[in-house]
Amino acid sequence: MIFFHIFLTVLSFVSFVIIFKFFKIRSKYGHLPGPKSNGLIEFFFGQYFDIYKFLSENNFIEDLQLIWSKKFGSIYVYQFFHQMICITSDEDIIKKILIEKDLPKKPEIYNIVGYPFGERFLGSGLVSEINKEKWRARRALFNHGFKKNSLLQSIEEFNAKGNKLIQKLNLIAESKKSIYMFDEFNRMALDAIAKIAFDLELDSIGNQESELNSFITYGLHGLTLKMTDPLSEIRPSNKKLIKEIKQSIRNLRKFSAEQLRNIIEKFEEDSPISNTIFSNILRHAKSTDDMDFEIMIDDFITFFIAGQETTANALSFCILELGQNERVLKKLKSEIEEILGCKNNISNEDISKLNYTAAVFKESLRKWPPVAAFSRFNPEEIEFGGKLIPKNTWFYVSPFVMSQSEKYFPRPDEFIPERFISSEPFAKENKITSYTYFPFSIGPRNCIGQNFAILEGKLILAKFIQHFDFTLDPYQSLKVVERTTLRPIDGVKVYLNPKI
Numbered sequence: 001m002i003f004f005h006i007f008l009t010v011l012s013f014v015s016f017v018i019i020f021k022f023f024k025i026r027s028k029y030g031h032l033p034g035p036k037s038n039g040l041i042e043f044f045f046g047q048y049f050d051i052y053k054f055l056s057e058n059n060f061i062e063d064l065q066l067i068w069s070k071k072f073g074s075i076y077v078y079q080f081f082h083q084m085i086c087i088t089s090d091e092d093i094i095k096k097i098l099i100e101k102d103l104p105k106k107p108e109i110y111n112i113v114g115y116p117f118g119e120r121f122l123g124s125g126l127v128s129e130i131n132k133e134k135w136r137a138r139r140a141l142f143n144h145g146f147k148k149n150s151l152l153q154s155i156e157e158f159n160a161k162g163n164k165l166i167q168k169l170n171l172i173a174e175s176k177k178s179i180y181m182f183d184e185f186n187r188m189a190l191d192a193i194a195k196i197a198f199d200l201e202l203d204s205i206g207n208q209e210s211e212l213n214s215f216i217t218y219g220l221h222g223l224t225l226k227m228t229d230p231l232s233e234i235r236p237s238n239k240k241l242i243k244e245i246k247q248s249i250r251n252l253r254k255f256s257a258e259q260l261r262n263i264i265e266k267f268e269e270d271s272p273i274s275n276t277i278f279s280n281i282l283r284h285a286k287s288t289d290d291m292d293f294e295i296m297i298d299d300f301i302t303f304f305i306a307g308q309e310t311t312a313n314a315l316s317f318c319i320l321e322l323g324q325n326e327r328v329l330k331k332l333k334s335e336i337e338e339i340l341g342c343k344n345n346i347s348n349e350d351i352s353k354l355n356y357t358a359a360v361f362k363e364s365l366r367k368w369p370p371v372a373a374f375s376r377f378n379p380e381e382i383e384f385g386g387k388l389i390p391k392n393t394w395f396y397v398s399p400f401v402m403s404q405s406e407k408y409f410p411r412p413d414e415f416i417p418e419r420f421i422s423s424e425p426f427a428k429e430n431k432i433t434s435y436t437y438f439p440f441s442i443g444p445r446n447c448i449g450q451n452f453a454i455l456e457g458k459l460i461l462a463k464f465i466q467h468f469d470f471t472l473d474p475y476q477s478l479k480v481v482e483r484t485t486l487r488p489i490d491g492v493k494v495y496l497n498p499k500i
């Protein structure tokens with residue numbers, strides 16, 4: 001009996017401490033607008049159940065944040081368990097967060113990216129490294145790999161991968177079968193990174209059962225699961241899936257380690273190694289011995305994770321939008337016909353003339369930014385527009401929420417590439433600056449691969465339109481979901497009709 005009393009006393013004390021802590025945290029945010037937590041359950045869980053219900057209906061979190069933005073204004077907070085999350089759609093605040101204050105990445109989030117379900121995935125790769133000093137040294141080294149000049153030389157490889165994709169699509173088109181464009185772009189993007197970054201010929205375009213592709217897909221699924229549902233690990237229904245995810249991540253690391261050993265061996269033997277992103281990085285490193293092998297694996301995986309699905313989704317959204325916008329498609333076709341005609345290889349000079357194609361790609365990244373949000377926090381209290389934000393607030397910086405703001409992008413729901421063409425009258429109605437439009441993020445931790453992605457995106461889109469007419473399968477859902485990156489839920493199912 002005495003033990004029971006002790007147990008009850010300890011339980012009451014712990015409950016009191018937790019309630020007091022929650023109460024103290026929440027009271028600091030009373031002056032900021034946002035959805036309020038009502039009742040005992042929401043006192044502890046905040047908006048978790050609203051979010052869970054919204055996501056289980058095949059929506060994505062940033063769409064809910066957008067609904068709240070319209071209701072609560074350009075800066076507001078909501079509660080997610082014990083965390084207070086701040087969303088802003090104000091360009092001055094974005095500038096402060098990402099550039100002037102250069103707020104640090106939120107460790108809890110980037111640790112999930114590094115180690116979902118305790119398994120080393122992106123580890124301390126360039127995206128998930130949160131120690132600023134370590135990151136700065138590596139970014140300086142990695143910048144050598146992404147120099148614009150060496151990227152321009154990659155145009156041949158992009159053409160080669162693009163031509164291979166077109167060849168495959170032609171075969172499918174002959175059979176009159178429908179095709180999921182996301183899957184095809186995804187394989188192409190994997191092959192392009194493997195070749196241009198590491199001189200690896202994977203041929204996942206030709207191989208439906210690419211193992212690497214499947215390891216990556218499972219890994220990304222793990223990230224989404226862990227990030228969107230902190231209770232995912234304790235749900236019995238997830239047990240099998242989590243086991244498969246962990247095994248896939250282990251397989252991915254094993255595959256990556258083997259590939260890297262070969263690449264480094266070749267490099268150290270001084271055998272003629274091609275001009276890849278990775279070889280340019282190695283050339284500038286003091287010695288390969290100075291580089292931690294496990295971190296090299298982290299970066300190897302990071303390149304694929306950061307660059308494959310993002311680009312594939314950007315291209316898929318282009319097709320999804322073009323399939324619904326006859327006017328835009330017609331204008332795009334006429335530019336491509338005029339500049340490329342039947343050319344098999346697209347040059348850098350051609351690319352620089354494809355202005356409307358570039359605007360279509362930009363508009364797709366605005367309306368559907370594949371990386372819909374990233375996370376920062378303030379180690380100290382901070383003031384934004386006369387409002388004090390308590391320290392340790394989680395800033396959820398969202399290119400999606402921002403690019404849906406009427407204030408900066410009139411008719412945000414519509415797909416209008418002209419907003420990015422300065423000579424067009426509609427462009428002047430928009431307020432496009434680096435702080436309102438940032439699909440690649442801005443500031444020191446912006447995307448190192450953005451020039452790579454833009455070149456690849458424009459070239460592959462142009463090749464696709466040059467070779468095919470297409471129609472969207474009318475029976476697919478046009479909904480969008482988040483699987484780490486934003487993606488069309490049904491993978492953009494199309495019927496192709498070859499032109500050339």
Ligand code: HEM
Nearest residue numbers: 126127306307310311314371374440441445447448449453
């Ligand atoms: C359309 C395609 C792409 C989009 C929308 C995109 C977007 C982004 C965004 C928003 C970030 C910042 C993430 C954060 O703060 O957590 C980022 C970082 C990064 N991206 Fe990309 N990315 C794309 C393609 C690529 C490609 C092709 C590569 C590599 C070949 C790449 C490599 C990276 C890396 C390594 C980082 C971390 C940079 C650092 O922290 O120093 N990305 N990307």
